[in-house]
Each structure stands twice: as structure tokens, then as C-alpha cells.
Amino acid sequence: MNAATKFDHVADRLIKMSEVEFITGLSRPTIYRRMRDGQFPLGIKPGGAETRWLESEVRDWLAKTLTKRTIGPAND
Incomplete structure (x- = not known):
């Protein structure tokens, strides 16, 4: 069994702040503020x-954010 197949069953990864910042483009204070505000x-x-x-939650959040940007709010 090679390394790639050995971890295929792992559904998600835990990622550090630096990777969250990289994926989202947000700063550390903004991330914590949005967490506090439920966003x-x-x-x-x-x-x-x-x-x-x-990682999946961060990427899902980003996808939803991009969708809002693309289609706009529902009741504008």
C-alpha cells in the first residue's frame, strides 16, 4: 500500500491559521472577528x-462566499 492509498479514507484535514489565511485571503484578526460574529x-x-x-469547512465557506458574490443576495 503506497502513501496515497494509505490515507484515502481520511475525509478531512485539520489546517493551521496560515493555511486558512492563504485559502481565504483574510487576515488573522478578520478570521477571528468573523468566527465571533458567526460568519x-x-x-x-x-x-x-x-x-x-x-479544511472542508473553510473551503465550503469560501465557495458559499463566492456564490453570493456571483449571484448576489436573494432579495436585492
Whole structure:
């Protein structure tokens, strides 16, 4: 079994803030503000002090944000 197939069953990754910033283009303070306001996926702390995010949740959030930009709000 090679490395690629060994981890095929892993459905998601926990990603660091730096990767969240890279994927979203948002700054650290903006990410935490949006989390506080319920406008961004909440992070988790899986055993340490550093917060991680599920990559799928961050990418889903980005896709929804881009969809809003493309089609606009429903009741404009």
C-alpha cells in the first residue's frame, strides 16, 4: 500500500491559521472577528494551544462566499 492509498479514507484535514489565511485571503484578526460574529467556521483545539480548522469547512465557506458574490443576495 503506497502513501496515497494509505490515507484515502481520511475525509478531512485539520489546517493551521496560515493555511486558512492563504485559502481565504483574510487576515488573522478578520478570521477571528468573523468566527465571533458567526460568519466563519469555528476552529478547534485538538490537544494544544494552536487552533485548527477543518479544511472542508473553510473551503465550503469560501465557495458559499463566492456564490453570493456571483449571484448576489436573494432579495436585492
